[in-house]
Amino acid sequence: MSSILTNHSAMTALSTLRNINSSLSETQSRISTGLNISSGKDNAAYFSISQTMTGDSNMFKAIDENLTLQKNAVSTARLGAETLVDLAQDFSERVAFAQGGTEEVRADIQAELNELVARMSTTISQSTFNGADYVNAATTVTVVTGISRSSTGSISTTTMSFLQQDLGAIQSVLGTIDLTAADSAGAQTAALQTAESQLSAAVASATALGIAEKSIETQKEFLNELTDRLDSGIGSMVDANMEEEAARLQSLQVQQQLATQSLSIANSAPQNILSLFR
DSSP states (O other): OOOSSOOHHHHHHHHHHHHHHHHHHHHHHHHHHOBSOOSTTTOHHHHHHHHHHHHHHHHHHHHHHHHHHHHHHHHHHHHHHHHHHHHHHHHHHHHHHHTTOOHHHHHHHHHHHHHHHHHHHHHHHHOEETTEEOSBOOOEEEEEEEEEEOTTSOEEEEEEEEEOOBHHHHHHHHHTOOTTSOOSHHHHHHHHHHHHHHHHHHHHHHHHHHHHHHHHHHHHHHHHHHHHHHHHHHHHHHBOOHHHHHHHHHHHHHHHHHHHHHHHHHHHHHHHHGGGGO
């Protein structure tokens, strides 16, 4: 039965065209954004998981940036400690050379020792980075290294600790050695023992700072790998497959043209009724 009031064919064609246009709009959105899931309506579970993982990834990246600053600060302190080791070695060698020497020799060597102590002071004062001073105290430094998320969703931070090194104390002790003030063999031996003990302390400080720097480097490498894994996992959940979307776009464009033609044919059907009245 034909009707000029109700065109079932046009209604069917219009519904088909509407669905095709909706699919086409979604496909064009995925192509333009590169995302298969861009909101909770696309896939609530994946969207929630991906947003949580994105937040974790961003936090790891922020922590990694802070670790970069800490690494540079520790590296600067280590350089200062290693330089102090070199100076302390020179200091010990000069004290050893002064053993049994004449008063005049000891006076000349003392002038060299004073210069070495002054260079130590300069080295220590310059061994800071961005205001971080890890060479003038023996206190513990705690650094945030990451986050940990439990199965219940609660979050906490992970940390590592290292000990600052008091290079200033080493320099101060060496500064008290005066080869010109006690010329006995016992005093000279005591001065050499003091110089050697402070050299050992400088080596221990440089070693400790080197260990701390390596630990931070290792953690940074882990965070870089971890954020790469997180970002890859997020992408596998929410990124659009561009090859599939391109093929779908072409198919939908053809379907749209056909549906438009179908609707045009359906809309022309009532015109045919006029021929019945001629």
